Amino acid sequence: xxxxxxxPARERLIQLARLxxxxxxxxxxxxxxxxxxxxxxxxxxxxxxxISHLKTECSTKAGYDIVLLKNAIGAxxxxxxxxxxxxxxxxxxxGSALIDFDFGKSYKIVAGFDSSVNRxxxxxxxxxxxxxxxxxxxxxxxxIELAILAxxxxxxxxxxxxxxGFGIKxxxxxxxxxxxxxxxxxxxxxxxxxxxxxxxxxHAKN
Amino acid sequence: xxxxxxxPARERLIQLARLxxxxxxxxxxxxxxxxxxxxxxxxxxxxxxxISHLKTECSTKAGYDIVLLKNAIGAxxxxxxxxxxxxxxxxxxxGSALIDFDFGKSYKIVAGFDSSVNRxxxxxxxxxxxxxxxxxxxxxxxxIELAILAxxxxxxxxxxxxxxGFGIKxxxxxxxxxxxxxxxxxxxxxxxxxxxxxxxxxHAKN
DNA sequence: CTTTGTGAAGCTATTCACAGCG
DNA sequence: CGCTGTGAATAGCTTCACAAAG
Numbered sequence: 001x002x003x004x005x006x007x008p009a010r011e012r013l014i015q016l017a018r019l020x021x022x023x024x025x026x027x028x029x030x031x032x033x034x035x036x037x038x039x040x041x042x043x044x045x046x047x048x049x050x051i052s053h054l055k056t057e058c059s060t061k062a063g064y065d066i067v068l069l070k071n072a073i074g075a076x077x078x079x080x081x082x083x084x085x086x087x088x089x090x091x092x093x094x095g096s097a098l099i100d101f102d103f104g105k106s107y108k109i110v111a112g113f114d115s116s117v118n119r120x121x122x123x124x125x126x127x128x129x130x131x132x133x134x135x136x137x138x139x140x141x142x143x144i145e146l147a148i149l150a151x152x153x154x155x156x157x158x159x160x161x162x163x164x165g166f167g168i169k170x171x172x173x174x175x176x177x178x179x180x181x182x183x184x185x186x187x188x189x190x191x192x193x194x195x196x197x198x199x200x201x202x203h204a205k206n
Numbered sequence: 207x208x209x210x211x212x213x214p215a216r217e218r219l220i221q222l223a224r225l226x227x228x229x230x231x232x233x234x235x236x237x238x239x240x241x242x243x244x245x246x247x248x249x250x251x252x253x254x255x256x257i258s259h260l261k262t263e264c265s266t267k268a269g270y271d272i273v274l275l276k277n278a279i280g281a282x283x284x285x286x287x288x289x290x291x292x293x294x295x296x297x298x299x300x301g302s303a304l305i306d307f308d309f310g311k312s313y314k315i316v317a318g319f320d321s322s323v324n325r326x327x328x329x330x331x332x333x334x335x336x337x338x339x340x341x342x343x344x345x346x347x348x349x350i351e352l353a354i355l356a357x358x359x360x361x362x363x364x365x366x367x368x369x370x371g372f373g374i375k376x377x378x379x380x381x382x383x384x385x386x387x388x389x390x391x392x393x394x395x396x397x398x399x400x401x402x403x404x405x406x407x408x409h410a411k412n
Numbered sequence: 413c414t415t416t417g418t419g420a421a422g423c424t425a426t427t428c429a430c431a432g433c434g
Numbered sequence: 435c436g437c438t439g440t441g442a443a444t445a446g447c448t449t450c451a452c453a454a455a456g
Contacts, residue, residue: 006446006447008446008447008448009447010404010407010408011400011404014400014403014404014407015384015395015400018382018384018399018400019384022359022383022384032414032415032416033415033416034415038386039384039386040384040386041386043448043449044415045448045449045450046447046448046449048415048416048417048418049417049418049447049448049449051416051417052416052417052418059415059416059417060415060416060456061414061415061416061455061456062414062415062456063414063415063416064416077403077406077407077410078406078407078409078410079403079406079407079410081410084402084406086402093303093306093307094303094304094307096303097299097300097302097303098300098398100299101299101300101398103398103399103402104399106402106403106406107399107402146402146405146406148398153228169405169409170402170405170406170408170409172398172401172402172405176224177228178221178224178225178228178245178246180244180245180246180247186405186408186409188401188402188404188405189221190396190398190401192304192307192309192354192378192396193224193309193310193313194217194220194221194224195378195394195396196290196292196309196312196313196352196376196378196394197220197283197285197312198216198217198220198394199352199375199376199378199392199394200283200284200285200290200312200352200376201216201220201283201284201285202216202376202392203284203375203376203392204283204284204285204287212424212425214424214425214426215425238436238437238438239437239438240437249426249427250438251426251427251428252425252426252427254437254438254439254440255425255426255427255439255440257438257439258438258439258440265437265438265439266434266437266438267433267434267436267437267438268434268436268437269437269438270438413456414455414456415454415455415456416453416454416455416456417452417453417454417455418451418452418453418454419450419451419452419453420449420450420451420452421448421449421450421451422447422448422449422450423446423447423448423449424445424446424447424448425444425445425446425447426443426444426445426446427442427443427444427445428441428442428443428444429440429441429442429443430439430440430441430442431438431439431440431441432437432438432439432440433436433437433438433439434435434436434437434438
């Protein structure tokens with residue numbers, strides 16, 4: 001079986017790909033593992049091993065070819081494979097702030113949902129907004145794979161369970177709730193309070 | 207030397223504390239490690255070991271005392287130690303959406319910054335808004351420890367470097383930039399695109 | 413001489429298995 | 435019995451040290 005890349009390595013490679021994108025236009029062609037170390041803080045050993053998982057020849061005496069490396073990561077991690085359809089669930093302050101967010105080429109918001117019809121009528125977006133009742137239909141019809149969850153914490157688990165039932169494959173969780181969904185869906189937590197507490201706990205220990 | 211809790215364990219405990227807070231009012235006193243397993247997906251072994259690091263007696267035959275456990279986590283991770291002052295840097299769509307966010311008791315936003323004076327004058331918030339030029343003064347004077355970074359990606363690294371120079375101890379990075387700051391500051395990344403790509407890469411491999 | 417790529421070692425985290433306690 | 439707590443075993447990740455290549 002094809003050797004699967006470990007989770008930490010995958011996460012670093014995803015970040016690395018974005019980093020490379022940013023420096024792509026700096027008119028440099030190559031980057032070395034120790035330069036990446038300086039930019040990211042990861043050790044050059046780790047970076048070299050991560051890249052070696054890609055099984056691609058994109059290195060020379062001068063380091064890695066920036067564009068080639070970026071493409072290799074994209075290919076291996078399936079980042080560049082077409083456009084994934086997403087929806088925003090919950091259009092309060094946070095959800096509606098994401099309406100104009102730049103999602104790049106690989107992800108496209110095709111729907112927004114809110115329990116308040118008032119909300120869906122007042123807001124304007126480059127994609128249609130629906131009341132929550134239509135989630136199932138729209139998700140099925142559009143073939144939406146990913147959901148960005150920005151509802152109030154109290155209803156987050158309920159909505160997440162529904163989304164998983166409707167065939168959503170991944171949920172980006174902006175709420176402070178800890179979600180459990182079945183095997184079929186993946187949850188990625190993006191909690192501001194979590195992040196603050198991680199930082200605080202590190203300071204407390206040292 | 208005091209045995210330090212590993213990073214993964216710390217992150218789980220932080221989430222666990224919040225989970226316990228949510229179920230605190232469900233009129234139950236105890237919870238078992240296998241119930242936590244069902245709610246979170248972490249194995250009961252791991253949960254028991256995590257809790258054992260707290261060196262607290264909060265268990266009985268019926269499981270863990272919910273309130274006692276929550277407090278023990280808070281104490282060990284320094285989550286409950288007073289109020290930490292935070293600021294929001296960058297008051298665009300995303301930054302200003304965080305103005306009304308509920309930060310709980312432990313974190314308090316005491317300032318917002320934006321490079322556009324226009325922006326700081328138009329917006330209203332329960333804390334003062336300043337032009338970026340005043341960052342250093344305000345951070346020093348107020349004793350602000352944490353920053354929430356929501357500026358455009360292109361200037362993120364510059365601003366982060368400045369913040370670290372001004373004595374900020376932790377940055378929650380909402381931008382898509384990969385930041386490197388010195389040893390003194392900690393960065394926690396909260397990138398929507400990162401989250402989407404993590405999910406996508408998992409689907410690609412399985 | 414510099415930089416990658418990688419077996420081997422070292423370290424960290426998770427899981428197993430079971431003793432101990434209520 | 436069911437539950438926690440924990441040594442011991444296992445698995446997973448990172449670092450080291452160095453061979454190979456430009």
